[in-house]
Amino acid sequence: KAANLEEVAAIVANFEINGGFSDAVPFGSGHINDTYRITNSYAACPDYVLQRVNHEIFKNVPALIDNISYVTDHLRNKFSTLMGSANVGDRALTLIPAKSGQYYYQDAKGQYWRLYLFLPDTRSYDVVTTTQQALEGGKALGQFQNYLADLDVSKLSVVLPDFHNINFRLKQFAEAIQNNAAGRLDEVAAEVAFVRAREHGMGEIERLGDAGKLPLRVTHNDTKFNNILFDANDRAQCIIDLDTIMPGYMAFDFGDAVRTLINTAPEDEPDLDKIQLNIPVFKAFAQGFLGQTASYMSTTELRSLTLGITLLPFIMGLRFLTDYINGDTYYKTAFPAHNLQRARAQFNLVEKLEKAHHQLYAIVMHAAEVGMSHTHAKSN
Ligand code: ADP
Ligand code: MG
Ligand code: MG
Structure with a gap:
């Protein structure tokens, strides 16, 4: 059921990325979406996170993506005006547009994909210890x-x-x-x-x-x-x-x-x-x-x-x-x-x-x- 490397590369090709596709590895411990880390072939260019959005659970994926872009735009503005933060991209998720101009790509099978900037050197905790x-x-x-x-x-x-x-x-x-x-x-x-x-x-x-x-x-x-x-x-x-x-x-x-x-x-x-x-x-x-x-x-x-x-x-x-x-x-x-x-x-x-x-x-x-x-x- 998981997409193979060529399939993932072909999906990524539909997005406006900087640099080029190097590799894709299944990533994270989430249970709802399929998540891949996309590494860049150029060291100076960012890595990305590709996700297939589960459209059996989420019936209206375009509306879901609109919610996310509305909220993340607002968060980025707040971080830059209130915190003067230069790296606002570190504090809120950044959606990468597809070549169609939308923030998602729908493949021939009808599946929805989205791409975020990868946030390097981060981790999450399943259990809180401190x-x-x-x-x-x-x-x-x-x-x-x-x-x-x-x-x-x-x-x-x-x-x-x-x-x-x-x-x-x-x-x-x-x-x-x-x-x-x-x-x-x-x-x-x-x-x-x-x-x-x-x-x-x-x-x-x-x-x-x-x-x-x-x-x-x-x-x-x-x-x-x-x-x-x-x-x-x-x-x-x-x-x-x-x-x-x-x-x-x-x-x-x-x-x-x-x-x-x-x-x-x-x-x-x-x-x-x-x-x-x-x-x-x-x-x-x-x-x-x-x-x-x-x-x-x-x-x-x-x-x-x-x-x-x-x-x-x-x-x-x-x-x-x-x-x-x-x-x-x-x-x-x-x-x-x-x-x-x-x-x-x-x-x-x-x-x-x-x-x-x-x-x-x-x-x-x-x-x-x-x-x-x-x-x-x-x-x-
Ligand atoms: P799910 O709904 O399946 O839990 P998430 O969006 O939480 O999906 O993503 C799954 C995992 O992928 C996260 O727990 C996190 O470890 C990792 N992840 C997601 N987005 C990013 C990102 N932009 N940068 C780095 N890691 C990420
Ligand atoms: Mg999660
Ligand atoms: Mg989720």
Whole structure:
């Protein structure tokens, strides 16, 4: 299924590159797109990152690319005016135009390709190990939010409708139960009860949003920690993986980042005792994030961030459970009960986050106070 070297070279030939194609190597640990690093035959010319965009998941790739070019242009302007940064290309992804003038190339098979400038000497972390990384990552995601806060949200296309909408995920869950396609319903009675006990409470962010109490913002919607590129000095440099940029609530980006970084165990940990909360890492991330964003958030929006911390792992657990009931039709699984194991691990994390609610809330509010006082000190 992966394209061979000649195919990749032929694809790259449709883009406006400097220098020439030398080699292509499959690259990165992403699960959604096919990614290749393209090396240049001229040492003085840049390398590139070629990606085949998964158009089974993303139905409207041109609209997705428009979102990315709109957002990255804006970020580049901010980095150059606010930071006077000469190397703005290091701080925001740079799309390379195809010879057609568009920022994508569609091949004869109908597949979509895009090319970015390669960011050399960068790395990403699947697991957060130090509070310094968490602080840097929080700052970078907060700054991403901050710099995009003045964009017109209505200009963005909704590339995946209802992606983080709990009501939509509960509807899919109810359908799965109704169909019981894999005959697995009897096995998951405890997990179904877990969902039922929380389905109303988990709807709070959507209710606040519908009531006009939470602003729709430009959100990334896939703020896994490995979508933050760090430089050689371990400073956060650039936010990547921008496919899911669309209108959303701040709590989605905060909650999804916290879901992975606060958990001491992997997403599918079978030994539930190993799932613990890394509070120092969470605190550092919250400080970094809120230092950039607290000054322009209402108290309601600040409070919604703590709701997002439990909502995002709940949604992930719910999606894994739904897929398990459906017979594993969406997520790739390594063994038959993998989706059930993932759901149990996410729900166990939810329980531990619920128990720590007051502590997490206090940390968020404290980080917000510190963040606001910094902003005021700077502007005085
Ligand atoms: P996915 O949606 O599959 O996760 P990503 O856009 O995150 O795809 O890319 C996969 C990996 O490729 C990233 O985790 C990162 O390591 C690497 N990568 C992506 N874009 C760049 C870039 N411009 N420069 C350097 N590395 C990159
Ligand atoms: Mg990624
Ligand atoms: Mg992605």
